[in-house]
Amino acid sequence: MLDYLIKNGTVFDGSGSEPVETNVGISSDRIVYIGNEDISAREFIDAKGLIISPGFIDTHAHSEFTLLADGRAEGKLSQGVTTEVNGNCGLSAAPLFGEAFEHREIDLKELGIKERWSTFGEYFSILKNKGIAINFATLCGHGNIRASIIGYRDIAPDKHEMEEMKRLLVEALGHGAKGISTGLIYPPGVYSTTEELIELCKTFEGQGPLNSHVDKSSSRSSYIYASHMRSESDELIEAIDEVVRIGKEASAHVHISHIKTAGERNWWKIDNVIKLIEKARDEGVSLTCDRYPYTAASTDLDTILPSWVYDGGVEEELRRLKDSDDLKKIKAEIGYKSEDYWKGIYISSVTKSKNKWMEGESIFDISVKLCKLPVDVLIDILIDERARVGAIFFSMNEDNLKKFLSLPYVMVGSDSSVRSFSGPTFTGKPHPRAFGSFPKFISKYVRDEGLMSLSEAIRKMTYLSATTFGLKKRGLIKEGFYADITVFDYERIIDRSTYREPFKMSEGIAYVFVNGTMALREGEFTGDLSGRII
Structure with a gap:
């Protein structure tokens, strides 16, 4: 007997193929049945008039500390997000040694986090024990590595320091990190050279996950270099050139975080940016990007x-x-x-x-x-x-945003941390992308403006993201895959969060399953913490 049978819905499986009207059966943490036969289940969910999709994957998140402070992740669950890729822009949960550890202390105190750790292995143990509502994947922050070994000084690593930085990266990959990220406008990443980054990315070869907290089915033999580039405005072209060079010389998959043309004086560069990226892809560089569906950025x-x-x-x-x-x-x-x-x-x-x-x-x-x-x-x-x-x-332009979102290798990333509608993360006036990125992408750019088909949009939010970041058995509605599923009303889905009033829940998400457990039922949080470290 199945645990759940979602009946009468329209299934978009995440591959980009045409939808089909069929039923989806869940047993334990997996999708075990797709078809129209009469099958017994402990609970039937009538999805007539609704879309059944793989759970959305947020490819650019910053939740390593807020998720530890409050694992409910309501702002993301209410968007249909079931998995986040964290550790972006050079900042991750680990490694934390020396100045890197000291620098994070005030963040942890502000969020009421009492636990302390140095490695990903230690952090994953803490996170697993606390419980989380969504799946957690992470990159290793280059800023963490550099600050742990060198601190926040504008100097180049010597030979010994470089070997220590490589050692920390290899250890992070062994614990399950999906690659390395850089934040090249922030200290200490801003002080690094291209050669330093190439040398670090060369350590990817031959590495594999070892940590017992990581689901072994999500392991991969290749890793990713994701970059908040040195410039997203005046020196944008030069910054992309650097990413491409790293991809070529390190033979690494490279990923541009929140691709944009910032500042009105740079809006005209959009066509040159796209030509440069596609030339690199044509030359064999594995290059992808992510973007949030807003024209305002948010940072320090x-x-x-x-x-x-x-x-x-x-x-x-x-x-x-x-x-x-x-x-x-x-x-x-x-x-x-x-x-x-x-x-x-x-x-x-x-x-x-x-x-x-x-x-x-x-x-x-x-x-x-x-x-x-x-x-x-x-x-x-x-x-x-x-x-x-x-x-x-x-600082951004709406027409350029649409061009980026429409590119087949650009996926959706909120560039935000998880927040909930009460508790320690219910503070400030955060960017509305923390609560509305995925519903806004679907409602405004797909349904209302017809920027692409719904099949393509869902592919960009699910399977493309899963394959890019090595999330095995996720991102598709397919038998044998993990039951991360979002059920939504295509006609009603909409974001409600604004810059003045960000803590507003999106509408139209009916059900969310995370690893086969119902996390959102008829638009209401169940409180279940069924997320995993992947």
């Missing part, structure tokens, strides 16, 4: 500063912001910015209660209220908050 506010300001860590950054000579140099390098520029930067999170009124406000509006210049507001906030300020940047 201090990314506006020149990279030399970060050298040496947060204390050095703050010292330079307070030093009159350094401050003059910083302001000169930032240069004159128009009112529109400052109006396009919103504060999304601060740490001090006295500054909470700033969340959801633009730098320009704050400057008017405080009767200060916007650049002075920027500096004052960073000093007062010890550089722990999140921001949303409106």
Whole structure:
């Protein structure tokens, strides 16, 4: 007898093929039956008028700490997401040694996380014991590796340090990391050379997962290099050239995180960007990308500063912001910015209660209220908050977004951490992509604007993502595959989260199964924590 039989729905299997009206049977954690015969089950779910899809895979997440603080993952489950790929932009849960460990301490305290760890093996044990509602896959952050060995200094690794960095990466791959990620606008990644990254990626050859916490069926013999590139604006072309070079010289699959053309002066580059990527793919470089369906980015506010300001860590950054000579140099390098520029930067999170009124406000509006210049507001906030300020940047073009989303090798990634509608992660004014990326992609760009077929859209959210990141037996509605399934109403699905009111649940997701367990029933959370480390 089956555990569940989902009947009368329209199945989009994730491969991009045409849908079929059929039933899907679940037993334990697997899909065990697809067909129209009369079969016994403990529970029947009538999906008439609904779409049955593989669970959506968020290829670009940042949940290593928020998921540990609150494993319910409501913001992602309510979008139909069953699996996340974490450890992006150079930041992962491990390794955490030396300065890397010290740097994360304040994050852990803010989220109320009492456990401490150094390796992925230790972290996975903690995560597994706490329980999670969705599946967790991860890359290994290059920033973690570099900070653990070298710290946050602008220096090149010597021979011994390079060997230690390789050792940490090999250990991470052995524990189940899917590859390495870089954040080349953030310290310490900003200080690395292309040669350093190529040498690290060459360690992929011959490595395989060893850790007992990792589902062995998800193992792969090849790994991925995913990069938040050195530039997504003025030096975008050069940054893509670097990714391509790494792919060629390290013989590695390379992946561009949240591909974009940032800043109006760079919007015209879209066609050149696509030509460059497709030329590399034609030449045999295995290259993919991810993107969220919004025209605003979100990251740390201090990314506006020149990279030399970060050298040496947060204390050095703050010292330079307070030093009159350094401050003059910083302001000169930032240069004159128009009112529109400052109006396009919103504060999304601060740490001090006295500054909470700033969340959801633009730098320009704050400057008017405080009767200060916007650049002075920027500096004052960073000093007062010890550089722990999140921001949303409106810098992208809608037409370019559509072009990127329509590319067959671009998948959907929210670039966000898991949040829930109560508890320790219910804070700040996070980017609405944390709650609406997948419903918005389907409702706005597929259903309403016809950017692509629903079959193709689902392929990009499921099987393409699974094969890119080596998630075995996931991403398809197929007998023998894990029962990660999302059932949704194509006519009703829509995102409700906004920049001003982000904590709003999307509509139209009816059921979500994670490893055969129902995590969302008729749009309501069940509270089951059936996610796994994969």
